[in-house]
Amino acid sequence: xxxxxxxxxxxxxGNRKIDWVEKHMPVLxxxxxxxxxxxxxxxxxxxxxxxxxxxxxxxxxxxKEGGAxxxxxxxxxxxxxxxVCAGLASRGxxxxxxxxxxxxxxxxxxxxxxxVKPDVIVDDGGDMVSILHEEHPEWAxxxxxxxxxxxxxxxxxxxxxxxxxLNFPMFNINDADCKHxxxxxxxxxxxxxxxxxxxxxxxxxxxxxxxxxYGWCGKGVAMRAKGLGAKVIVTEVDPxxxxxxxxxxFEVMPMDKAAEKGDWFITVTGCDGVITADHMLKMxxxxxxxxxxxxxxxxxxxxxxxxxxxxxxVRKNIEGYLLPNGKTVYLxxxxxxxxxxxxxxxxxxxxxxxxxxxxxxxRRMAEKGRELKVDLHSVPVDIDQKVALSKLSSxxxxxxxLTEEQKIYLGL
Numbered sequence: 282x283x284x285x286x287x288x289x290x291x292x293x294x295g296n297r298k299i300d301w302v303e304k305h306m307p308v309l310x311x312x313x314x315x316x317x318x319x320x321x322x323x324x325x326x327x328x329x330x331x332x333x334x335x336x337x338x339x340x341x342x343x344x345k346e347g348g349a350x351x352x353x354x355x356x357x358x359x360x361x362x363x364x365v366c367a368g369l370a371s372r373g374x375x376x377x378x379x380x381x382x383x384x385x386x387x388x389x390x391x392x393x394x395x396x397v398k399p400d401v402i403v404d405d406g407g408d409m410v411s412i413l414h415e416e417h418p419e420w421a422x423x424x425x426x427x428x429x430x431x432x433x434x435x436x437x438x439x440x441x442x443x444x445x446x447l448n449f450p451m452f453n454i455n456d457a458d459c460k461h462x463x464x465x466x467x468x469x470x471x472x473x474x475x476x477x478x479x480x481x482x483x484x485x486x487x488x489x490x491x492x493x494x495y496g497w498c499g500k501g502v503a504m505r506a507k508g509l510g511a512k513v514i515v516t517e518v519d520p521x522x523x524x525x526x527x528x529x530x531f532e533v534m535p536m537d538k539a540a541e542k543g544d545w546f547i548t549v550t551g552c553d554g555v556i557t558a559d560h561m562l563k564m565x566x567x568x569x570x571x572x573x574x575x576x577x578x579x580x581x582x583x584x585x586x587x588x589x590x591x592x593x594x595v596r597k598n599i600e601g602y603l604l605p606n607g608k609t610v611y612l613x614x615x616x617x618x619x620x621x622x623x624x625x626x627x628x629x630x631x632x633x634x635x636x637x638x639x640x641x642x643x644r645r646m647a648e649k650g651r652e653l654k655v656d657l658h659s660v661p662v663d664i665d666q667k668v669a670l671s672k673l674s675s676x677x678x679x680x681x682x683l684t685e686e687q688k689i690y691l692g693l
Contacts, residue, residue, distance in 0.1 A: 282352070282397065284370040285390065287363035287379045295368025298335035299342070305629035306336070307675035308637040308668060309343055316347030321644045323348035325400035326423075330391060330409045331430070332360035332621045333378050336629055338369045340403075340636040344643065345374055349401075354394040356405040357575075358382045359614060360621035388412075395420045401646050402427035403639055404451075406575045407434035414441070414448060425650025426450035428642045430635070432465070432496070432551045433575035435657070442657045450653040452642040454635070457660035459668045461497045464635040468627030469620065470501025473547060473573045474509060476624030480598045480613055481569065486510025491543035493536060494550035495522040498573060502547050503531055514539045516555075540564050547619070548572045548579035558584035561602075564610055571613040573620060582616040598623045637668045 303310065316322075327349040331337040338353075345351045353369060355361040355378040363380045370376045377390040391408055400423050402409050407429065413421045426449050429438055435455045441447045454460055478485065490506040491514045492499050503513045503526070515526040516536045523533050540560040544567070548555045551574050558581055561570070572579045586592065591603035600612045614622030626632070641664045646653075673680060683693070 284376040286366040291364035291367040292371040295364035302335045302629040306633040308671045313343045320348035328399040329403040336632040352394040354390045405430040407437035426646040428452045459634045465497035466501035468631040469498040470505040472620035476620045480623040488544040490545040493548040499549040553578035555579040558588045566608045571619040577616040580616040
């Protein structure tokens with residue numbers, strides 16, 4: 282199968298980006314050397330559906346070093362970077378992705394990448410798993426299992442497993458300590474505001490930011506907004522998380538009230554219909570809407586387009602919507618994942634840990650997948666600990682170890 286990319290001539294710039302992040306991902310570099318020696322994927326096909334930018338491209342390269350025949354496609358039409366795709370393709374990886382593709386093209390790319398009947402999949406959001414269950418289960422004939430990266434994908438997998446409709450084992454990467462404690466909090470917190478600031482070129486200090494959802498991603502977004510000088514309002518449906526937000530120093534209220542106060546709105550929930558057209562009609566002139574959840578359903582974009590009397594592009598990745606009340610609100614990146622649709626995603630050093638987990642769990646699935654129960658599995662503790670210790674080593678940090686007596690005392 283040949284790659285489907287926008288422009289092969291962009292490969293040089295894409296390779297520069299991949300080379301840059303490689304220098305800042307020491308844990309994954311160590312795994313690459315192990316894979317090169319041990320060839321855990323020799324003779325296997327691995328299909329990867331990820332946000333195709335430099336860091337995820339390097340993950341695909343690491344899998345290839347382990348002997349895999351890698352097929353890479355996007356997990357969001359606006360997060361795909363055409364130069365990175367060209368760079369990947371020049372490295373012998375089959376790439377099926379173009380920036381700004383239609384949803385029909387996006388689905389077609391996914392299907393092509395799965396039609397090779399992979400042995401292992403690495404999913405981001407759950408679209409590949411959905412296709413393999415609902416449309417083409419015959420393409421899972423060789424599948425040992427896979428890994429899922431995101432909160433949204435895990436929600437879909439949990440629902441499928443609970444209903445007894447999961448046909449192969451999957452690792453829950455999102456809930457591993459080395460993922461959600463760092464990627465979700467520090468990665469999302471920094472990259473969301475990076476995307477918003479570079480896209481709008483507006484000041485954050487002195488403004489009011491409304492953060493919908495106070496999970497690990499929401500905590501990171503709120504923390505960084507506070508650090509930039511914004512007043513932060515949190516909206517929540519979980520009373521425990523709402524208490525956390527209050528004790529972290531943030532104001533908490535329903536979205537119906539927050540809609541009147543916010544200058545920036547960032548949804549980070551994994552749910553749909555979080556900000557509705559009714560909320561938008563209560564917003565200030567110039568309010569900025571954005572979403573940091575995986576799918577473009579948290580901000581009701583369809584409802585906004587229906588109620589607006591005029592829609593226009595005012596700047597790259599910014600659309601202005603004139604509402605019937607005469608006010609204009611602005612939508613960033615079509616309501617898609619703002620840190621990737623309008624930025625470069627999480628910092629390389631953070632994704633070093635997340636993608637190290639993906640690589641190690643893909644190897645575990647390749648080696649042990651046929652022995653695993655068909656279910657959603659937590660990341661094995663030994664993998665989480667290995668990644669954490671490798672990261673500490675790369676930072677030049679040493680820690681204590683328990684004595685045998687201490688292990689007995691703690692019941693380990």
